[in-house]
Amino acid sequence: MKRYYTIGMAGHIDHGKTTLTKALTNIDTDRLQAEKDRSISIEPGYAPLLQTNELEVSIVDVPGHEKFIRQMIAGVAGIDAVILVIAADEGFMPQTNEHLHILHLLGIKKGIVAVTKADLIDEEMKELVEEDIMEHTENTFLEGSSIIFLDSVSKKGIPLLEKEIARLLSQIDHKNAGNGFRMPIDQSFSVKGHGTVVRGTIFDGSVAEGDIVTLLPQNKNLRVKQLQVHHENRKESSAGQRTALNLTGINYEEIERGNVLVKGSFPKTKVLDITLHCVPLFSHVLKQRAPVKIHIGTSEVYGKIVFFDRNELHPGQSKEILCQIRLDEEVIADRNDRFILRRPSPAETIGGGSVINPYGEKYRFGEETVEMLALQNQGSPEERITAELKKNKAVKKEDLLGRISVSTEELEAVYLHSTNFIVLEDWWLLAEEVKFQEAVLLDKLKNYHEKHPMRQGKNIAEINNDSPISEQAAALLTSYFEKNNKIKRRNEEIFLPEHSAGYPKQWKKRMEQAETRLISEGLQPTPFTEVIKEAGIPQEYELELRKFLAKHKMLELDDKHIISAEAVSNAVERLEKNTGEAFTLQEAKQTLSLSRKFLVPLLELLDREGLTKRENEKRIWKKPI
Template structure:
């Protein structure tokens, strides 16, 4: 069974026991900072692993509850699958509890549990009052109808029941998409002595392999994932839903910050102008005026900017308001991403919503623009097809019809007859041209790296390539490789794939010494020295010695006598010719020795090589020529 990875967030008012509850569940103290321990409140996000069973791994995020740390709270809950709303039994629902609840609602989180902590501090008959208070506050939210669980983190009362309930809820949570493009919004950056820069975050979607080249946005800088860790355990693969730390090569710590994003694809956009659909809090204290300053929380990013309306000059409260955010700094987003909007001063959470278009333009004030944004919000059929293919990489027409909700006739028209179609057909699958170009580009980079590292090899094994790029799907990669061969981008020799213009050859820095080995073999003739002696005398490094041996054998420049000796093709052919000239038909070992005048040590493997090369055929103690020409 495939392992499943989830992230659970702890939300609620300050000092309501989120950190203690996390410790009771995982036995891990998430308050790490000195000031957190001194003040007994969480300032930064805390993380702890919880193993539900062999196939279910959970990362628990302990979110700061204090109003001054709302930024960290938003960064923490933006990537969660299930939320636990924590309410202290001795205080009940507090203002910060309500604000966290509103933020969770606006971030599109649909599943949660309500846990009442510190149950040992209240009498049994108070529980009904606590429940009534909580149920009143969660009316018309996704928590409505959920159960309340009473626990005490110190005595561990109710903890086993909570774990069972979490397991039950997680069974209904869809597993995050690991087949889509990789995206990891960064919420922590630090250095490890001897390792360099490390970034950490929750993988929103896709997967990443150790050694893979990623792009850091919005800097547009290539980095390599040198090492991956999940809760301090080294992994070769990181995937959606996991809390992942990546040791990134090629960048210094001061070049990365919280809010940056690691991606594996060009789909993600760095932008400063975003068209959005905004829902505001009904309890909004201050109106929001045209071009007011705002603070955007998107993923783990926090960016200042201004809000632009097209159908009003002031907003007091409202749902599904179509507007635009113009930001001071670029953020990384795509259509459908959720966000929270706050006012810098006076400080207030305004509301939240989702991104309609990450690449907004300048529009005129008026109903035409609102109509345009409304169409964008719903999405054109082509946009829906593109969105589906961004996630699934390639699909048949039947699969696209179902997933994109586009009628078959209209779908056929869009993907096949569009004059500037962004789609490409490979075999019976459709994919985005950008994905095809990206696959070709990534395969070419990988093959060029491989050729530089192993210039004596024919190319990289096709099965290895398909495994390495299986994030695109095996059928996609195979189709792209075959198409690349047809279009002379790649070439294939048996199971090996190479770039079209590549030919195996000696690396320039070792070319003279490798030719020296060949000359030495030709000079020594039939009684050649062991191959290891020849390459060591030429000063060829150990890691290249076997590479050279296989290259010489594969290109038929030499003949293998035994494990230690290989013979130059020139010397072998000269020996064949000499035997044929001096022996009419059959010959035995002694006869061959008299002709070639070499010791038995070399003669026996040489005659066996005659047989292997189809020069002779053994008949008892004698050999006959297969071709006397």
């Protein structure tokens, strides 16, 4: 599989980064007229270093001037290694130091120190320069790294640097192109005859010609018309590659540095849970909720810092701090994304670190929150999934992947090797939570049956509405309990398997008395309220008893009476026999010898039961009883 890498060229202004890049690639990365006029880099410049069948390497030359720190940070976003450029005649300078701190805070692990203008110093001076570099890089990722003395003009030392770059890249893991596509944008412009073009380094996944991508935070779907890598047309580009995409459906002025291209959905966020490492010294105390500026991907966004274990951060406290950034604007971020944190005024770097959870919430101040963040930061995928499910009960797979940033492969591995989780379609729950919800549901049904013995079951919607989990997850959980024979379902009601709707046993004689009376009264029953009162049945059960009997031996005549189903059946037989295919109200009255008080409700009952249909002054038989 072909591997793709990007190397950053960093260091103080005028130390020869652009000249060294040209010596390595034969490309001048200063593109802007202002850059050529002032002999400084303002925007990051990009050039291909190496292309083989197995390897493709790009170089990004970042601005060295302190005024262009934002451009520098945007330029090094997504790099795999760095060449720190130091001029032999000047040594470590302020921006050399700041660049080194920024690179260290961004989690860069590999690098080389290139000492330019080496022709200007003698061997004794070289030893002093080397000692100074070793002292400044102590306790950083460049400690023990190769130091190459060279001259970019004569190219003396360039072959040795190229050899060292190749050795360095062999030690770096290849980026995963299997994740979803994500590319922070650092440049947007228009090309005559083609339209809008954007450039960036692909952080994750891959993109191909013809793909539909989404521009965030604008939520605008765009088509990739063409793509290039180092001015060469390609059909596809993958993680680690510097890529230019020709997009249709948008003007280049609508796209800004910091926007992100993705495939599919990628939630935006304004709250980041982070782990923060500070630079050794910054100017003064950083207080709780102090304004800060965060550089993440190619974005620069203002916000406030929130601590959970202190109210202020003092210079020199370089220990890892678990805290939160609440942003003024939405950003696109993922777990483990690196960032730089700066103070707006006075402008200085405070520190940097990585994102623990890109979708943070408001938490309470205290040790409990710090412990929770520590678990999210260092815990195994199973531990992080467990913590998330304890907090949110039931979580969809796609949300779980986003909130704690586990991969699909990690999620599947956890499910296969652990019995601690229940997965219902795309919903994840803790097995202990499912067991608890089962106990709650069975207890609810038991109490319901005791209170309403004549009802078959409780309405599913009512049960699910009371659930602490989402309605969709609750419905799946109900089906899960049904499949495991914990409950039974009939239409929209659920009940315990052992439950059978009926009146209490102690009512047996009273019910027999009521039923006997209603049957004997035939088509002219006494109001039901009076029937149960005389039978000694509690009045509060009237409605339930009516509904129960209406499903068994009786039918509801109107809101005051229930009538024997047998009496109705007999009446229908008589009507059919005496009236033929249709009959009038008067004909029914003559046949059944009933007053309008009972006759009209009876005929309306036949309509409701689907036996007859009223047409003008007649009723037509629809089907036999």
